[in-house]
Amino acid sequence: MRSRFVVPVVLAILLALLQFQLWTGRGSVPETSALERKLAVQKEANAKAQAANERLTSEVKDLQEGMEMVEERARQELGMVKPNEVLVQIAK
Template sequence: MKLLWSIMVLLIILLQVRLWVGEGSFAQVWSLEDAIAEQRAENSDLALRNERLFAEVKNLRGRQDALEERARMNLGLIREDETFFLVVEK
């Protein structure tokens, strides 16, 4: 009878070890949940960035003045009838 109880206690301990350590354990599940939360946060940031970029592309495709403004600011382009003045500060 003592042998049977010893075997049952040993099996319960082995099952508990598997529950707390190893593949499919609570520790692994918790770390995967943390990784999922981090990935969702990163995905939401990237989705917001994508929305801003799509809005900018739509604006550049639809309006000529937006394209012209972009060329002036980023590339330093000017029109034929304009004069370029460069102000240098100390």
């Protein structure tokens, strides 16, 4: 009769240990939830930083290429010349 209750008791103890590990141990449900929240916050921060980097890259590109475009337009529309340059216009 005694051996009849040993197996269910051992199985119940093992189940209790597994449940304890699930709720309090490493990789537990609360710890996993906290890590998922941290991950979401970090992904949002990364997205904001990526957008800022793209904006700054665009501004740098505009500054590098923009002045050439402005100078070219000023030369064509306003007849701008640099020092020691000679402007020759050909009428069509």
